[in-house]
Amino acid sequence: MSSLLAIDPALFARAALVFYVAGLLVRDGLWLRILLLFGTAFYILYYFTVGDTPLWDAIFASLMIGAANLVTLIRILVERTTLGMTAERKALFAHFPTMTPGQFRKVMRAGQVRTVDQPEQLVSQGAVPKSLYYVLEGPVFLERDDQRIKMQSNVFIGEISFIQGKASEATATVDLGQGARFIEWDRKRLYKILERSQPLSNALTALFNRDMSSKLTQSFPSPGTA
Numbered sequence: 001m002s003s004l005l006a007i008d009p010a011l012f013a014r015a016a017l018v019f020y021v022a023g024l025l026v027r028d029g030l031w032l033r034i035l036l037l038f039g040t041a042f043y044i045l046y047y048f049t050v051g052d053t054p055l056w057d058a059i060f061a062s063l064m065i066g067a068a069n070l071v072t073l074i075r076i077l078v079e080r081t082t083l084g085m086t087a088e089r090k091a092l093f094a095h096f097p098t099m100t101p102g103q104f105r106k107v108m109r110a111g112q113v114r115t116v117d118q119p120e121q122l123v124s125q126g127a128v129p130k131s132l133y134y135v136l137e138g139p140v141f142l143e144r145d146d147q148r149i150k151m152q153s154n155v156f157i158g159e160i161s162f163i164q165g166k167a168s169e170a171t172a173t174v175d176l177g178q179g180a181r182f183i184e185w186d187r188k189r190l191y192k193i194l195e196r197s198q199p200l201s202n203a204l205t206a207l208f209n210r211d212m213s214s215k216l217t218q219s220f221p222s223p224g225t226a
């Protein structure tokens with residue numbers, strides 16, 4: 001404490017100014033907050049040492065500002081990292097590479113992971129699907145115009161009609177065999193979430209694009225069906 005008092009308080013004020021200016025110059029929100037936090041810490045040291053007695057009101061105000069900053073800083077960190085995700089969720093996140101960890105968490109909160117006890121039809125050709133699906137484990141079968149194939153898992157089901165709009169019909173019938181696992185999102189709920197966040201909507205559209213291009217390699221017409 002006495003060594004702190006030996007330092008010229010003006011130095012603390014200058015250091016705080018440097019951190020504040022540097023923070024306001026960076027474009028990245030995380031660095032802005034880290035630098036402002038240092039700036040606030042130096043202002044607190046300044047208020048502590050500048051007078052004969054510490055400037056408690058100013059110290060309290062700075063502590064409040066620092067705490068508010070810290071809360072959002074932690075939120076940004078959680079948003080950008082897989083901190084706290086289970087190993088299973090992290091493995092699943094690898095299938096959503098266009099999303100940030102925060103966007104992935106939000107999408108997963110809106111969905112429900114289900115296991116198929118009895119063979120179950122997810123979407124029916126010509127009918128508007130009520131949900132969007134992501135198949136984690138098969139067996140998954142696709143039927144369209146009297147052709148039936150077994151598909152690979154780790155695919156979206158219902159994304160074509162989802163992109164085309166709320167009243168669009170499924171272009172094929174898809175069913176799952178016993179033991180299959182999938183994620184289900186209520187379409188209305190998901191549309192609402194996407195309406196509120198353009199970046200999330202863009203990330204999901206980019207994911208659909210990847211999914212659809214990989215589907216083309218296992219799609220009808222397959223070699224020899226012409």
Ligand SMILES: Nc1ncnc2c1ncn2[C@@H]1O[C@@H]2COP(=O)(O)O[C@H]2[C@H]1O
Nearest residue numbers: 156157158159160161170171172215219
């Ligand atoms: N040729 C195809 N190859 C792979 N998946 C398909 C094909 N056609 C349709 N699907 C999937 O089956 C779903 C049927 O509902 P959607 O048209 O909404 O979205 C479709 C895709 O998810």
